[in-house]
Amino acid sequence: MNAIEKNLQNIKTTIPEGVTLVAVSKTKPIDELLKAYNAGQRVFGENKIQEMAEKWEHMPKDIEWHMIGHVQTNKVKYMAPFVSLIHAVDSIKLLKEINKQAKKHDRVINCLLQIKIAKEESKFGLSATDATNLLSSEELKDFSNINIQGLMGMATFTDNQEQIRNEFNIIKKLFDQLKPKYAEFKILSIGMSGDYETAIHSGSTMVRIGSSIFGARNYN
Ligand SMILES: *Cc1c(COP(=O)(O)O)cnc(C)c1O
Numbered sequence: 480m481n482a483i484e485k486n487l488q489n490i491k492t493t494i495p496e497g498v499t500l501v502a503v504s505k506t507k508p509i510d511e512l513l514k515a516y517n518a519g520q521r522v523f524g525e526n527k528i529q530e531m532a533e534k535w536e537h538m539p540k541d542i543e544w545h546m547i548g549h550v551q552t553n554k555v556k557y558m559a560p561f562v563s564l565i566h567a568v569d570s571i572k573l574l575k576e577i578n579k580q581a582k583k584h585d586r587v588i589n590c591l592l593q594i595k596i597a598k599e600e601s602k603f604g605l606s607a608t609d610a611t612n613l614l615s616s617e618e619l620k621d622f623s624n625i626n627i628q629g630l631m632g633m634a635t636f637t638d639n640q641e642q643i644r645n646e647f648n649i650i651k652k653l654f655d656q657l658k659p660k661y662a663e664f665k666i667l668s669i670g671m672s673g674d675y676e677t678a679i680h681s682g683s684t685m686v687r688i689g690s691s692i693f694g695a696r697n698y699n
Contacts, residue, residue, distance in 0.1 A: 481514050482694070483511060483514040483515050483518065483692060483693060484514060484515075484517075484518040486691060486692045486693075487502070487515060487518050487519075487520060487692055488518070490688060490691060490692065493676065494675075494679065494686065495679065497684065498679060498683060498684055498685065498686060499522060499666075499684065499685040499686070500520070500522065500686055500688060501522050501523070501524040501545050501547070501668075501685060501686065501687045501688070502515050502520045502522065502523050502524065502688065502689075502692050502693075503523075503524040503525075503526075503547065503671075503687050503688060503689030503692075503693075504523050504524065504525060504534070504689070504693060505524070505525050505526045505527065505530065505548075505689065505696070506530075506696045506697065506698065507693045507696075509534060509537050509538065511693055512534065512538060513538070515692065515693070516538065516539060516542070521541060521542055521543060522542070522543045522545065523538075523542055523543070523544055523545065524544075524545040524546075524547040524566075524687050524689075525544065525545070525546065525547065525548070526546070526547050526548025526549075527548060528546065528548075528550070528551075528554040528555075528557050528558050529554070529557060531544055531546060531558060531562075532557045532558060532561075535561050543563040543564070544558070544561060544562050544563055545562070545563060545564045545565075545566060545687075546558055546562055546564070546565045546566060546567070547566045547567065547631075547687055548567060549567055549569075549603050550565060550567060550568070550573060552572060552573055552576045555573070555576045555577055555580045556580050559577070559580035559581055559583065559584050559586070559588065560584050560586075562588060563589065564589045564590070564591065564628070564666075565577065565588065565589070565590045565591070566591045566593065566631040566668050566687075567591070567593040567603065567604075567631060568590045568591060568592055568593060568627075569592070569593045569603055569604055569605050570613075571613055571616060571618055571619070574590065574613075574619065574622060574625055574627075575618075575622065577590060577624075577625050578622040578623070578624045578625045579624075581624035581625060582623075582624045586624065587623075587624050587625065587626050588624065588625055588626070589625075589626050589627075589628050590625055590626065590627050590628065591627070591628060591629050591630055591631040591666060591668055592605055592610050592613065592614075592627060592629075592630050592631070593605065593630075593631045593632065593633075594606075594607065594610055594630050594631070594632045594649075594650050594653060595632075596632040596633070596634060596646040596647070596649050596650050597632075597633055597634055597635040597636075597646060598635050598642075599635055599636070602633055604632065604633075607649075607653045610630070610653065610657075611653075611656075611657070614627065614657065614660075614661065626663050627661070627663060627664075628663050628664065628665055628666045629654065629664050629665055629666030629667055629668065629684075630650055630653065630654050630657075630666075630667055630668070631666075631667075631668035631669070632646070632647070632649075632650040632668070632669050633669075633671070634646040634647060634669070634674055634678075636673075640674075640677055643674050643677050644677055644680075644681060647669050647670075647674075647677060647678055647681035647682075647683075648681055650667065650669060651667065651669075651681050651682045654667045654682070655682075665684065666684050666685050667682055667683055667684045667685065668683070668684075668685040668686075668687065669681065669683045669685075669686070670683045670685075670686035670687065670688075671686070671687055671688060671689070672688050672689060672690045672691035675688060
């Protein structure tokens with residue numbers, strides 16, 4: 480058994496039924512992704528649109544591709560034919576473009592709203608108020624080719640589990656407020672290699688795990 484297969488197997492024993500595992504394969508070559516695929520993994524996450532499109536071309540077609548990174552409006556067209564979930568939507572302008580590109584391909588594209596829960600300036604995302612306003616905006620009602628299925632968040636990069644738990648609880652609370660109002664709301668995407676067990680305790684339904692499956696990333 481190769482290391483990737485072993486890692487996947489170990490992680491799966493710690494993830495309850497009902498929580499989806501997104502294998503975050505950014506920067507990793509196709510042959511590594513194929514090891515995960517051959518071990519049964521079918522959901523992959525990437526943070527760069529062009530890299531994801533290239534991998535989509537070369538990989539088996541029964542994979543669900545998730546865009547987990549920040550999305551530039553002018554690049555939506557490159558993933559519109561195939562992307563299955565866009566995690567980090569943070570504006571009505573971006574939703575408008577996703578809707579437009581989805582329509583061209585006669586598809587409905589699933590999206591999550593990214594909520595800023597971390598204290599770090601560098602992190603993207605909407606405040607709870609902005610997300611609530613966006614969801615009730617009139618403009619959104621015309622977008623028939625998108626489906627907003629829930630929320631995504633990233634905790635502060637810290638060893639302080641207490642702080643991470645507090646941040647996850649903020650997004651969980653918002654999720655619970657919105658869920659009864661929006662029938663399609665079912666996904667709470669929180670948790671990465673370092674904090675996914677905390678995220679699951681806080682009510683995560685989707686974890687995005689990279690380095691614990693594929694090993695540390697090398698950005699050179
Ligand atoms: C890279 C990335 C992950 C995975 O990070 P790991 O710590 O390697 O598990 C999860 N979510 C997002 C948004 C990422 O960019």
